[in-house]
Amino acid sequence: MPEADAQSLFxxxxxxxxRVSEIEKxxxxxxxxxxxAVEQGAVPVTTRAALLSLVALCRTEEEAExxxxxAALLVNSHPxxxxxxxxxxxxxxERADAFVSAHCSLTSGGARQVCCEEVRLHLSGSVVRFLSAxxxxxxxxxxxxxxxxxGDPSIWxxxxxxxxxxxxxxxxxxGELRNPMGSLPxxxxxxxxxxxxxxxxxxxxxxxxxxxxxxxxxDDSEAAEALRRTAEVELTVPSAFPSAALLTIGWLAHRLRWxxxxxxxxxxxxxxxxxxEDGAARKVRLRLGGASDGAVLFLPTREQGGFRVELPGFGQxxxxxxxxxxxxxxxxxxxxxxxxxxxxxxxxxxxxLLSAAxxxxxxxxxxx
Numbered sequence: 001m002p003e004a005d006a007q008s009l010f011x012x013x014x015x016x017x018x019r020v021s022e023i024e025k026x027x028x029x030x031x032x033x034x035x036x037a038v039e040q041g042a043v044p045v046t047t048r049a050a051l052l053s054l055v056a057l058c059r060t061e062e063e064a065e066x067x068x069x070x071a072a073l074l075v076n077s078h079p080x081x082x083x084x085x086x087x088x089x090x091x092x093x094e095r096a097d098a099f100v101s102a103h104c105s106l107t108s109g110g111a112r113q114v115c116c117e118e119v120r121l122h123l124s125g126s127v128v129r130f131l132s133a134x135x136x137x138x139x140x141x142x143x144x145x146x147x148x149x150x151g152d153p154s155i156w157x158x159x160x161x162x163x164x165x166x167x168x169x170x171x172x173x174x175g176e177l178r179n180p181m182g183s184l185p186x187x188x189x190x191x192x193x194x195x196x197x198x199x200x201x202x203x204x205x206x207x208x209x210x211x212x213x214x215x216x217x218x219d220d221s222e223a224a225e226a227l228r229r230t231a232e233v234e235l236t237v238p239s240a241f242p243s244a245a246l247l248t249i250g251w252l253a254h255r256l257r258w259x260x261x262x263x264x265x266x267x268x269x270x271x272x273x274x275x276x277e278d279g280a281a282r283k284v285r286l287r288l289g290g291a292s293d294g295a296v297l298f299l300p301t302r303e304q305g306g307f308r309v310e311l312p313g314f315g316q317x318x319x320x321x322x323x324x325x326x327x328x329x330x331x332x333x334x335x336x337x338x339x340x341x342x343x344x345x346x347x348x349x350x351x352x353l354l355s356a357a358x359x360x361x362x363x364x365x366x367x368x
């Protein structure tokens with residue numbers, strides 16, 4: 001193959017249109033061109049790597065580009081074959097388009113590069129029914145398969161059930177729910193209807209520091225006793241993070257063994273009523289519209305006038321870079337990198353999700 005042809009065929013980051021039926025052949029041609037480009041000295045020594053298959057479900061090209069950028073940033077830590085599917089079942093046009101590309105990262109010294117594959121699918125109209133079969137044919141054998149729902153997971157209800165049969169674990173982001181008050185219970189039902197499927201939540205990772213702060217705050221015996229005995233908890237959060245608030249309340253309620261009784265609209269937020277193990281009434285007042293960079297949990301107490309816990313970075317991407325430094329990053333690759341480290345179930349998140357769903361299913365009672 002001439003040098004110019006090898007370099008143009010192996011152009012990392014550039015999508016090349018191929019027939020769906022010839023995707024594997026196109027990928028083989030891609031690596032053949034890479035080897036020839038190396039022999040010609042046009043590119044560094046290239047190693048093809050894959051430790052897993054990553055299947056990203058998208059509804060828009062913007063979501064697909066975000067998924068591709070994340071996959072490219074994971075080349076060194078979690079190299080994969082990334083199958084990125086842009087799906088539009090409501091389109092009047094029937095389309096099945098495919099593209100292939102590679103993502104590469106230079107090793108230290110720059111003498112070698114590690115590269116991974118990307119397959120981009122565009123399925124629309126009735127062709128969408130072939131999504132699972134098409135994705136299944138592209139998975140690498142004998143390697144784990146992670147699904148990743150990019151964007152609002154509530155619009156993928158039926159597809160999630162299908163993908164659960166293909167994936168070892170499906171990653172969602174409940175922080176992307178456009179209407180968590182309505183769709184979170186439905187999402188919990190979809191997840192529980194596939195008991196053998198394993199799910200994870202990127203929002204749960206973002207809330208790790210929040211949970212740690214709350215555990216630390218109530219590690220003191222007096223504070224813990226105040227929480228167990230309190231009649232009311234107030235949680236004030238930025239209005240942009242209702243899903244994070246609901247998961248946090250679900251987590252607290254499950255840990256405290258509070259059983260939901262009713263919910264009501266109240267003061268620009270919500271009032272959730274529970275009963276404790278001893279039958280005593282408990283309330284959680286959720287206020288939406290706090291500071292944009294954090295949340296506050298408050299317990300009214302007569303002894304101290306109130307117990308307050310500041311929760312900075314609430315609902316945002318939080319990465320602990322040192323023991324004391326917390327850095328915020330909008331990069332989904334950081335969250336994916338951590339999520340891919342845990343292929344198993346996440347019981348604490350599942351309990352929090354089901355608890356939050358139970359709270360939202362409680363009867364509406366605005367009587368006061």
